Amino acid sequence: MGEKILMKGAEAVGEAAIRAGCRFFFGYPITPQNEAPAYMARRMPEVGGTFLQAESEVAAINMLYGCSAAGKRVITTSSSPGISLMSEGISYSAGSELPMVIVNVVRGGPGLGDIAPSQGDYFQAVKGGGHGDYHLIVLAPSTVQENVDLMKIAFDLADKYRNPVMVLSDGLLGQMMEAIELPDYIDPNSFPHKDWAADGMQGKRKKNLINSFDLLPEGLEKMNKKMWQKYIQAEREEVRFEEIEVGDADYIFVAYGTVARIIKTVIKSMREKGHKVGLLRPITLWPFPTKKLQELANKPNVKLLLDIEMSFGQMIEDVKLAVGCLKPVYFYGRQGGMVPEPIEVEEQMTKLIKEAK
Amino acid sequence: MEQLTHRPTPLSDTPNTYCPGCTHGVIHRLVAEVIEEMDLLQKAVIVVPVGCSTLAVNYFSFDSVQAAHGRAPAVATGLKRSLPDNLILTYQGDGDLASIGTAEMVHSAIRGENISIIFVNNGIYGMTGGQMAPTSLLGWKTETSPYGRTVEANGYPIRVCEMLSQLNGPALLVRTEVVTIPGINKTKNYIKKAFTAQMKKMGFSLVEILSTCPTNWGMTPVDSLKRVKEETMKYYPLGEFKMAEGL
Numbered sequence: 001m002g003e004k005i006l007m008k009g010a011e012a013v014g015e016a017a018i019r020a021g022c023r024f025f026f027g028y029p030i031t032p033q034n035e036a037p038a039y040m041a042r043r044m045p046e047v048g049g050t051f052l053q054a055e056s057e058v059a060a061i062n063m064l065y066g067c068s069a070a071g072k073r074v075i076t077t078s079s080s081p082g083i084s085l086m087s088e089g090i091s092y093s094a095g096s097e098l099p100m101v102i103v104n105v106v107r108g109g110p111g112l113g114d115i116a117p118s119q120g121d122y123f124q125a126v127k128g129g130g131h132g133d134y135h136l137i138v139l140a141p142s143t144v145q146e147n148v149d150l151m152k153i154a155f156d157l158a159d160k161y162r163n164p165v166m167v168l169s170d171g172l173l174g175q176m177m178e179a180i181e182l183p184d185y186i187d188p189n190s191f192p193h194k195d196w197a198a199d200g201m202q203g204k205r206k207k208n209l210i211n212s213f214d215l216l217p218e219g220l221e222k223m224n225k226k227m228w229q230k231y232i233q234a235e236r237e238e239v240r241f242e243e244i245e246v247g248d249a250d251y252i253f254v255a256y257g258t259v260a261r262i263i264k265t266v267i268k269s270m271r272e273k274g275h276k277v278g279l280l281r282p283i284t285l286w287p288f289p290t291k292k293l294q295e296l297a298n299k300p301n302v303k304l305l306l307d308i309e310m311s312f313g314q315m316i317e318d319v320k321l322a323v324g325c326l327k328p329v330y331f332y333g334r335q336g337g338m339v340p341e342p343i344e345v346e347e348q349m350t351k352l353i354k355e356a357k
Numbered sequence: 358m359e360q361l362t363h364r365p366t367p368l369s370d371t372p373n374t375y376c377p378g379c380t381h382g383v384i385h386r387l388v389a390e391v392i393e394e395m396d397l398l399q400k401a402v403i404v405v406p407v408g409c410s411t412l413a414v415n416y417f418s419f420d421s422v423q424a425a426h427g428r429a430p431a432v433a434t435g436l437k438r439s440l441p442d443n444l445i446l447t448y449q450g451d452g453d454l455a456s457i458g459t460a461e462m463v464h465s466a467i468r469g470e471n472i473s474i475i476f477v478n479n480g481i482y483g484m485t486g487g488q489m490a491p492t493s494l495l496g497w498k499t500e501t502s503p504y505g506r507t508v509e510a511n512g513y514p515i516r517v518c519e520m521l522s523q524l525n526g527p528a529l530l531v532r533t534e535v536v537t538i539p540g541i542n543k544t545k546n547y548i549k550k551a552f553t554a555q556m557k558k559m560g561f562s563l564v565e566i567l568s569t570c571p572t573n574w575g576m577t578p579v580d581s582l583k584r585v586k587e588e589t590m591k592y593y594p595l596g597e598f599k600m601a602e603g604l
Contacts, residue, residue: 026435055461056460059464062424062428062435063434063435065424065425065428065432065435066433066434066435069422198420198421199443200420201420203399207369208421209421210423211414213414
């Protein structure tokens, strides 16, 4: 630790992955994350790793599938339309219980959309994207430093649960430069060998099968239930969030990623004006900090919650599920790649506070 | 008493459930015999496709990875880049390889990816119940070409080996058959050459094997063998389209 440098978000993701012991990158160009594969193309040969530009996102995710099946730490970075193309492979990877890290630098959508920051892929990341009964573990950084810090956690969680992990970033976090502190290198040879990997029997064991398939419903239900148990464990053990000034707050913002960062500015300004506002920032979007939200909503002094997103409102469904009828939940959002200004967010909350009084 | 034959150890003892007259059983055995003879059992990883031969997840006794429809060459790429000294092969039908997986097949060949593809071409979708494939011959009546395949509607059947032979990446491209005894013997030899090419890191190898589908062709197994000889082999000439020096 201690090495402090100025780095672009997308490149920091790449460096952090290498330092987390990842030596394999497969991807396909798409804006606004092209700095990440370009960085990996330069860096991977320096550390004896593999960088390969695939012919499509469809191929890229399946290269991850094969690489992970061989027992390696592997990553891809992409952006919204690319993630749509990868969704088939993500479903297969979840079904075959293959650990991998997928970074989505979210841009405006739907369709071709634009290349500006957005949070329109929350549903895709958290509620599925691909077909079938599965979850991704979804991490949402809100600073370049957090891009770095969450990378090791993402790989560790992927390995712990044998499940794909998605880092849900956005165009702003990918493009912005910040001073960051990089962690030490982890030696990829220091990880325990994955005894389930299809890396050749080498005379040491019987056949390993990487598979999401069973024609018999009884058999598939068994596989599904095994995954379900992992998800229950993840919901119990892996929830992460940040609380900003929620201790005495009467009015609570809920936001993640870039928006949460903006709200930190809003809180400072509103606190100076005497408003007791705070922020709950989910870091894991799945598993979602449901209990924490319930706990906050149950506090007698808390009057309302205001969910802010760069979408029509996607995370708010999970906020409402958690809060139920305990307290009113309001929404404000910008779409199409527009990033809310602190002043407009402050206006929304100020209006709600006036109405509540 | 002298034992004349045995089950090659790369085959599991699970009885296969392929249809009577299907040639998958023969081809599985050839792959297994070659792996045994080349002593590659402990190094082999097979990528199993979507189609009838998805069932192969149960039939080989060595490491197996089941891939999404058409994506086997990409999965094999990920495996091979991670395990450069292992034998990585895919086993794909014509719907999987020549239709939905065209891009993955072509680009792994372009890269000269050091993998071996066993491409089983019977000109029809088997597992889904007899739909037209890009390899179905003109005039063939299938579930989705009930009046016969026409050039106007569907174009001409794709000749994979000829198409890939324009590329520099492949070390071996051959078309063979398993409907005659000499054909079966030749096929085994080609599979051996393909695996040799890979282990010598010479580049991409693909063995296209003309085969049958009695069930979806609506024919007896014997008539199916005849059809390959009289129809399929006329449109898909057997031969070596690429054979790198030293193979």
